[in-house]
Amino acid sequence: MAIIRDIMPAFELFQPASTDDALGLLGRYRKDAWVLAGGLDSFDWLKDRIKRPGVVVDLSQVKELTGVRALNGGLEIGAMTTLTEVVRHPLVREKFSILSTGAEAAASPQIRNQGTIGGNISQDTRCWYYRGGWKCYRAGGNICFADTPTAINREHAILGADRCVAVNPSDTAPALIALDAKMVIRNSRGERVVNAEDYFIGPGTDITRMTILKPGDLLTAIRIPGDWAGTEFYFEKVRDRNVWDFPLINVASAAVFSGGHIERIRIAVNGVAAHPLRLQKVEDAVRGKPRDEATAEMAGKLAIEGAAPLRYNGYKVPLMRNLVKRAIRGVPEATWA
Amino acid sequence: MGLVEWAKSPWGEDIPIHISFFLIWVAAIAGLLFLVGHAIWVRYFAKAEVFEGVTPPDVAARIPQRVPRHSLAARLFHWIMAAAMLALLITAFLPKVGIQFPWVTYHWIAGLVLTASILFHIVHASFWLDFRSIWPDKADMEDASRRLKRALGQDAPPPRRFAKYPLENKMYHGVIVLAGLAAILTGVFMMFRVRTGILPRNPYLFGDMTWGLMYVLHGAAGIGLIALVMVHVYFAVRPEKLVITKSMIVGTLDREHYLEHHDPQRWAVDAASSSSERRMTA
Numbered sequence: 149m150a151i152i153r154d155i156m157p158a159f160e161l162f163q164p165a166s167t168d169d170a171l172g173l174l175g176r177y178r179k180d181a182w183v184l185a186g187g188l189d190s191f192d193w194l195k196d197r198i199k200r201p202g203v204v205v206d207l208s209q210v211k212e213l214t215g216v217r218a219l220n221g222g223l224e225i226g227a228m229t230t231l232t233e234v235v236r237h238p239l240v241r242e243k244f245s246i247l248s249t250g251a252e253a254a255a256s257p258q259i260r261n262q263g264t265i266g267g268n269i270s271q272d273t274r275c276w277y278y279r280g281g282w283k284c285y286r287a288g289g290n291i292c293f294a295d296t297p298t299a300i301n302r303e304h305a306i307l308g309a310d311r312c313v314a315v316n317p318s319d320t321a322p323a324l325i326a327l328d329a330k331m332v333i334r335n336s337r338g339e340r341v342v343n344a345e346d347y348f349i350g351p352g353t354d355i356t357r358m359t360i361l362k363p364g365d366l367l368t369a370i371r372i373p374g375d376w377a378g379t380e381f382y383f384e385k386v387r388d389r390n391v392w393d394f395p396l397i398n399v400a401s402a403a404v405f406s407g408g409h410i411e412r413i414r415i416a417v418n419g420v421a422a423h424p425l426r427l428q429k430v431e432d433a434v435r436g437k438p439r440d441e442a443t444a445e446m447a448g449k450l451a452i453e454g455a456a457p458l459r460y461n462g463y464k465v466p467l468m469r470n471l472v473k474r475a476i477r478g479v480p481e482a483t484w485a
Numbered sequence: 486m487g488l489v490e491w492a493k494s495p496w497g498e499d500i501p502i503h504i505s506f507f508l509i510w511v512a513a514i515a516g517l518l519f520l521v522g523h524a525i526w527v528r529y530f531a532k533a534e535v536f537e538g539v540t541p542p543d544v545a546a547r548i549p550q551r552v553p554r555h556s557l558a559a560r561l562f563h564w565i566m567a568a569a570m571l572a573l574l575i576t577a578f579l580p581k582v583g584i585q586f587p588w589v590t591y592h593w594i595a596g597l598v599l600t601a602s603i604l605f606h607i608v609h610a611s612f613w614l615d616f617r618s619i620w621p622d623k624a625d626m627e628d629a630s631r632r633l634k635r636a637l638g639q640d641a642p643p644p645r646r647f648a649k650y651p652l653e654n655k656m657y658h659g660v661i662v663l664a665g666l667a668a669i670l671t672g673v674f675m676m677f678r679v680r681t682g683i684l685p686r687n688p689y690l691f692g693d694m695t696w697g698l699m700y701v702l703h704g705a706a707g708i709g710l711i712a713l714v715m716v717h718v719y720f721a722v723r724p725e726k727l728v729i730t731k732s733m734i735v736g737t738l739d740r741e742h743y744l745e746h747h748d749p750q751r752w753a754v755d756a757a758s759s760s761s762e763r764r765m766t767a
Contacts, residue, residue: 282495283493283502288490288502289492289502290678290697290700291678291688292688293495295688296688296689297689309680310589311679350587352587352588352589352590353586354580
């Protein structure tokens, strides 16, 4: 179980100055290496003695992993760019304001100053049974403590559960999916680029991971194509405390309207499953439809098809339905932009 | 590195949670070593098979050209069971060795197919086949003793020809029954831990220790089946065994093979039989 201590446990600390050096270390130590970005997720795990890596690779000195750059009409954001920089960067605000809105909705100013966008999308779930050190499915055991008749599961999944009912807590992930972002992943064998929605994996595929990153892999950058630059965005996050909290559910959409009709749209929600969900069925169903109450109602109902709430999270079903409705219909006063 | 992985239950008890997954490689390597060892033994050391006595000419004359061995129902069972077993092993162990895919639903569906096929087999073998023909008898033990002594260079009479199944087949069947039933029984209960839409989900059906032991037994049986399936496939493709493998496809054996390896007194063949659907007696 969790043993919270003020001091760090012993591990070997590496602070590489280049991506190549970092990859070399990750390739050498593989499963024994822990990638440290902003440290806001990592330090809990390490100080609680739940994750016990022998080696920590601190990326804070790798300058090439930071910064926002214009790229082919879009952007490339280094994985170690802080959330504050993403929030404030003029290019992000001008072209992809949904991302700055999503990043600003994450945590508190102090945390955003330290937390990185790579860390925000790659962070582990907040399920307290798992983070409390219980040997659940996600921790390599054979039970989900959050999915038992007496479990406290108000924040857990209503969709896509497969033994584990934990959810992804990222605020920037649905915004990146809505923007059709690409994740740049490197390892000692080379580089690969994957779509944002494919970066995240559910428990059916691997119950112990939230992303496709395997030992030796490193997320180096996020590329946002120019296709959705300056389109109409919608981001809304519902949380228990507006000061700072993880999302109960958030929704992000990017859309192009023409003559009152939805020409094209991408929409994603998070906090309802183990990975952020791109609502492709909703996108297909509303494309070409008028932007009105009826279309929004239909989209909301379609979004929650297959939802299977647990004992205490039934409220997430109407919440998700209504957030999707608002994303389609548009409620400017409710947006964070 | 233990054989079983342990965890603390919420009440602070040490409970087993599953077998250690390195045992997958142990089973695969053990199976491979057996295959290599057996192949070397057959190639360089094994003596030609010699059996006691000869089949009387009048008995041999009554044996048909094609000797019925496996009914259509038995063959269908075998191949459905084989497909389900392979699907189970693939869905269970590929994710453990790094090939990730959503495996759970495929796994329990294959498990249900296996369970249904085994239930069918138990009923079919009990009432339509000779149930005892697959279990070792006293003659098998005596012949095994003779074969062992002769293999060790001791003086012993040659063994008799086999009944319908050689002792090796019977022993393999016995082991696979144990491993298969252990995997099936535990697997059916484990379906209560996941959402299947068939069984009501109830993780409190058993206590933590019972669940843990169930997972350990399920894993141990599954890992045992890796080696058993490797051995089975190996024998199925060995040149001298292909005639038996073929009989699992077409249902019949060559007359020559039957007369050479099987004792008509221990496995009587209905001379008038031309259909593999008929009852086959030992």
